[in-house]
Amino acid sequence: MDRARPEDWYRVQSVSDGISLIDEPFIQPFYRCNMWHVRGRDRDMLVDSGMGVVSLRDWVPLVTERALTAVASHTHFDHIGCHHEFPDRCVHRLEAELLANPTRAAILADPYVTDDIFDRLPPAPYQSATYQVTSAPATRLLEDGDTIDLGDRHFAVIHTPGHSPGGIALWEAATETLFSGDIVYDGPLIEDTYHADATDYHASMVRLYDLPVRVVHGGHFGSYDGTRHRAIIRAWLDAKDG
Numbered sequence: 001m002d003r004a005r006p007e008d009w010y011r012v013q014s015v016s017d018g019i020s021l022i023d024e025p026f027i028q029p030f031y032r033c034n035m036w037h038v039r040g041r042d043r044d045m046l047v048d049s050g051m052g053v054v055s056l057r058d059w060v061p062l063v064t065e066r067a068l069t070a071v072a073s074h075t076h077f078d079h080i081g082c083h084h085e086f087p088d089r090c091v092h093r094l095e096a097e098l099l100a101n102p103t104r105a106a107i108l109a110d111p112y113v114t115d116d117i118f119d120r121l122p123p124a125p126y127q128s129a130t131y132q133v134t135s136a137p138a139t140r141l142l143e144d145g146d147t148i149d150l151g152d153r154h155f156a157v158i159h160t161p162g163h164s165p166g167g168i169a170l171w172e173a174a175t176e177t178l179f180s181g182d183i184v185y186d187g188p189l190i191e192d193t194y195h196a197d198a199t200d201y202h203a204s205m206v207r208l209y210d211l212p213v214r215v216v217h218g219g220h221f222g223s224y225d226g227t228r229h230r231a232i233i234r235a236w237l238d239a240k241d242g
């Protein structure tokens with residue numbers, strides 16, 4: 001398989017409302033994390049940071065234009081790879097240890113990361129067998145009900161365990177916008193990892209169902225509206241509840 005050039009690795013798309021989507025197009029869709037950049041008055045926010053196989057700071061000017069708070073929706077490898085590049089780092093308390101000590105098994109690089117997840121390999125010297133994420137100890141630990149304050153925009157932390165113990169969603173009430181991470185998105189959900197919990201997952205889905213959502217930006221796949229949000233969760237709950 002050929003290797004991509006670093007300048008081609010990331011794709012940046014303006015979405016709306018000062019929100020941009022950054023992703024890694026040569027990673028296959030199922031493994032390709034959505035990184036969400038939000039422009040704020042006093043500082044910007046980045047929700048998740050990809051696999052970390054190419055520097056975000058070096059190749060995506062958007063993330064260096066302002067002071068930036070890098071939030072981890074959770075600590076799987078596809079979401080935290082470039083967190084170490086940003087001095088202001090937030091994660092839920094229950095996954096602080098994983099962000100600080102991201103061993104291959106703990107962040108699911110083992111077993112998921114092989115050459116098969118790519119359409120083009122990352123630039124040299126990348127190798128799937130030795131892929132690692134750099135330690136990025138959090139500078140702020142999040143709890144349910146905390147706020148990420150960008151000056152003019154405020155995102156409430158909603159603890160959404162189930163996919164992983166310290167998963168969070170971010171809710172901007174003023175715009176009815178939800179960043180959902182991996183607890184819910186418009187594609188196959190992952191409920192069977194070593195630290196997944198079925199009871200927590202169900203409770204998180206019930207909680208998110210009740211939000212007056214206008215738009216959802218998930219951890220993977222495309223964004224969707226409130227009608228689709230409720231349809232996805234309703235179908236999931238119906239399947240569980242029989």
Ligand SMILES: [Zn+2]
Nearest residue numbers: 074076163182
């Ligand atoms: Zn995940």
Ligand SMILES: [Zn+2]
Nearest residue numbers: 076078182219
């Ligand atoms: Zn993910």
